[in-house]
Amino acid sequence: MSAPNKSYDPVEVEALKPEVIERMRDEALAAFATAGDLDALAHAKVAHTGGTSPLALANREIGALPPQAKAEAGKRVGQARGAVSKALAARQVELEIERDARVLVEEAVDVTLPYDRVPAGARHPLTTLSERIEDVFVAMGYEVAEGPEAEAEWFNFDALNIGPDHPARGEADTFFVEGAHSPRAGGSTGSGVVLRTHTSPVQIRSLLDREPPVYVICPGRVYRTDELDATHTPVFHQVELLAIDEGLTMADLKGTLDHMVQELFGGEGMKTRLRPNFFPFTEPSAEMDMVCYVCRGESVGNPDRPCRTCSSEGWIELGGCGMVNPKVLVACGVDPEKYSGFAFGFGIERMLMFRHNVEDMRDMVEGDVRFTRPFGMEI
Ligand code: DAH
Numbered sequence: 001m002s003a004p005n006k007s008y009d010p011v012e013v014e015a016l017k018p019e020v021i022e023r024m025r026d027e028a029l030a031a032f033a034t035a036g037d038l039d040a041l042a043h044a045k046v047a048h049t050g051g052t053s054p055l056a057l058a059n060r061e062i063g064a065l066p067p068q069a070k071a072e073a074g075k076r077v078g079q080a081r082g083a084v085s086k087a088l089a090a091r092q093v094e095l096e097i098e099r100d101a102r103v104l105v106e107e108a109v110d111v112t113l114p115y116d117r118v119p120a121g122a123r124h125p126l127t128t129l130s131e132r133i134e135d136v137f138v139a140m141g142y143e144v145a146e147g148p149e150a151e152a153e154w155f156n157f158d159a160l161n162i163g164p165d166h167p168a169r170g171e172a173d174t175f176f177v178e179g180a181h182s183p184r185a186g187g188s189t190g191s192g193v194v195l196r197t198h199t200s201p202v203q204i205r206s207l208l209d210r211e212p213p214v215y216v217i218c219p220g221r222v223y224r225t226d227e228l229d230a231t232h233t234p235v236f237h238q239v240e241l242l243a244i245d246e247g248l249t250m251a252d253l254k255g256t257l258d259h260m261v262q263e264l265f266g267g268e269g270m271k272t273r274l275r276p277n278f279f280p281f282t283e284p285s286a287e288m289d290m291v292c293y294v295c296r297g298e299s300v301g302n303p304d305r306p307c308r309t310c311s312s313e314g315w316i317e318l319g320g321c322g323m324v325n326p327k328v329l330v331a332c333g334v335d336p337e338k339y340s341g342f343a344f345g346f347g348i349e350r351m352l353m354f355r356h357n358v359e360d361m362r363d364m365v366e367g368d369v370r371f372t373r374p375f376g377m378e379i
Helices: 018-034 038-049 054-062 067-106 125-138 201-209 250-265 326-331 348-356 369-375
Strands: 150-152 193-195 214-223 235-245 272-279 282-291 315-324 340-347
Touching: 018 038, 018 054, 018 067, 038 054, 038 067, 054 067, 125 214, 125 235, 125 250, 125 348, 125 369, 201 214, 201 235, 201 326, 235 250, 235 315, 235 348, 250 272, 250 282, 250 315, 250 340, 272 315, 282 340, 315 326, 315 348, 340 348
Parallel strands: none
Antiparallel strands: 150 193, 214 235, 235 340, 272 282, 282 315, 315 340
16 A cells, blocks of 8 residues: 655556546446356455455555545545445345245246155055944944954864864864974864964953953954955955843844944845854854845845845845853853853955955955055045
8 A cells, every 4th residue: 555645646546547446346337237146246246345356455545645635536436336335235136036036936836746656545445344343333332352363272263162173173274373283183283373263262362351241343364274266365354243241132132233234334224134053152153144235125036126236135144143152251261140242253355345346355455556446535
């Protein structure tokens, strides 16, 4: 910087000449105008208004001028700097507006785009039907109970009065979990564990776990050594029901079954009928049928109105039921003199087949969403 010098001629100070100041100002204005974004403008700002910018340096020269020249030069430099900072602020605002507009466009969310490339799956109708059945009984005060799929033979057979020689215990129907067959009749493996062949062992577990009265509904997966075809699958689902209380009779069983089919199939005239049968764990035992929910029995003896669902028989077979055999109660430590009860069990796949006209069981196990999706989302 020059030292004060009274005889200093301002005209001689190159940096303070009007045309030089004007050029500095114009260069600054041009730099701001051509700055394409806020980063470029930040650079131009340092270059043209920073401490080492030409105008800042010129400003410092003013101090060295003689007093009469200071005012004029100060005014010139001040005006130039004022114009530069005004232009800078204006360009800053302009570029911010541009940036905001660009961000809005670039980061816009197109709400019309599909939100996911992976198509949504669907709940399996076996799950929704099974939950529907549970709901009917939960509404009546029943508890949902579960048991293991790999089950002790004692629960699956013995406690249910299925003795060692019962044919259902043989290898023809049962998956044994491990080991070679012992020579014992009935095909025990020695591991004592099978894949449960029905949900009835949950009756036993429920009775051992609770004090009567007991009201449980037990849905679950069961296994039998069947080949997969249109009407069989080695893994399927059953729902088991058990009610144990004082004074329960077959009339209670019948009323409960009627209520269930009315809830599940709705409308007038839905009811069940019982046909004598045999199960080791119930006495007496029955096969239960329900009125065909499609023709409501009107196809019977009426060739003009044939019904595909029940083959014009008017009834659809549901499953097995009966009064719990006192031997089962004794095996679970329940006094048969004081308590009685009823039980039933049926297959969910079968119910799904006739409830929704599913013709091939394989569709239920293949996991293709084209099968599950049309059933919708029953909650
Ligand atoms: N457990 C039998 C089966 O798998 C079905 C069954 C029949 C269950 C009668 C019951 C019943 O609770 O009382 O074929």
